[in-house]
Amino acid sequence: MIKKSHHTVRQSIQQRIETGEWPLGALIPGEIVLAAEYGCARTTINRALQALADAGMLIRKRKGGTRVCSMPVRLAKFAIPIVREQVEATGCQYKHQVVVNILKVPEKEIAAGLNLASGEKANYLETLHFANGKPFAFEQRWVNLKAVPTILTAPLHEISANEWLVKTVPFSSGDVVFYATNAEQRIADAIETTLGTAIFVSDRTTWFKEEFITKVKLYYQAGFQLYTQL
Amino acid sequence: MIKKSHHTVRQSIQQRIETGEWPLGALIPGEIVLAAEYGCARTTINRALQALADAGMLIRKRKGGTRVCSMPVRLAKFAIPIVREQVEATGCQYKHQVVVNILKVPEKEIAAGLNLASGEKANYLETLHFANGKPFAFEQRWVNLKAVPTILTAPLHEISANEWLVKTVPFSSGDVVFYATNAEQRIADAIETTLGTAIFVSDRTTWFKEEFITKVKLYYQAGFQLYTQL
DNA sequence: ACTGATATTATGTATGCACATAATATATTT
């Protein structure tokens, strides 16, 4: 083994796990032993093992050593997408259309979820996203004006609120909920399907340093599938 | 700044991005400058910056330097769960029940998806997962007998096929599709809802070194939500 | 036996150094 870079070592070790040389839950050799075996410095082995531990493939403990994760936490990752990119990824042409853009006081339960004072207005937007001219998703969005006052002057007819916010607001945390729902009449009309059709919905709330920024519900076209890889 | 470990440096730098000190797309100081500023070695800065780059917060290029990612790819991660853990996480008691466990030849389209020779039998399982005695999810699963012959002797009444496979088969790759569907009568009966109710479905196929292992469809109870964080 | 001090061990972290590599800027040649 003349392997060198931690990438190569990492890959090699991953293989040895995958082929079953080190079965699930087994203790693998220490860094020094591996370093000798691969003919590299312990530092290099360390980086490789740490990377694998980050990936959830190994569990490391001082003393106790490193062992193969017995119940591997397989993480499915997916990029929270710009709808435009989602559409264009399927080879379709993207278009969007702002249907509603008003200021209004949200209903109580929503205002609470948004962390807004009662009676405070927020920017409410409804946008239709199209793929090759057909409705792809229907978006309902609340934007906190205190956090992002400039949204009022943003050219939302050229760039969707979705994309504008990602490009403008620095890193933020948030949570996403996915669920299925039977289409109400309004939604059914918007995405051109029939009442009661099962619709895939993503509901996302975004925060920036404890301050609410935006909450968006996306109703995808009937038959939509969210694909991710392990 | 007496900050030391790369963790601390990483956090500090992340803050400076989040507070807007370095806006989206901006070029940040080089490693040497930062090392001087933080009073640590360049290596330490390097590790911190690399970590942030891995997290999708920075983009680094030899020469050209490091800049804040202008269109941050926020990755939503979620663990592909053992259903039991999913149930227990909500504080409910878990139980499962194997409804069907037979060998049969899958339909053509499924066999193709499973990479099985035509006419070849596979293990077909139907399992009901319960939370506090109420149906939580209905599982339909195909298992490749050539890959995992021991499934036939597994105690599937004590440990669900789901969990047994995760504990037994080494790391594997796979893909997951989520979608919404209107419940057919069979499904509706199984999870005790009414015909046509919108159901959240996850459809997962798992491979081990190019060999098909298992394909599983999970129909979740009505109202189920998949929650993830950014 | 039980308790607590001490040594051992494996990983975690930091540092300094050297060289590799890629992209750019500058100088050189035609």
Next chain:
DNA sequence: AAATATATTATGTGCATACATAATATCAGT
């Protein structure tokens, strides 16, 4: 002026070393 060579620069990677830290093993004292 255009093409080519060279220097510069910032990151990428590897190594040797040292010390830190946490968990365990060992051993002594009561």
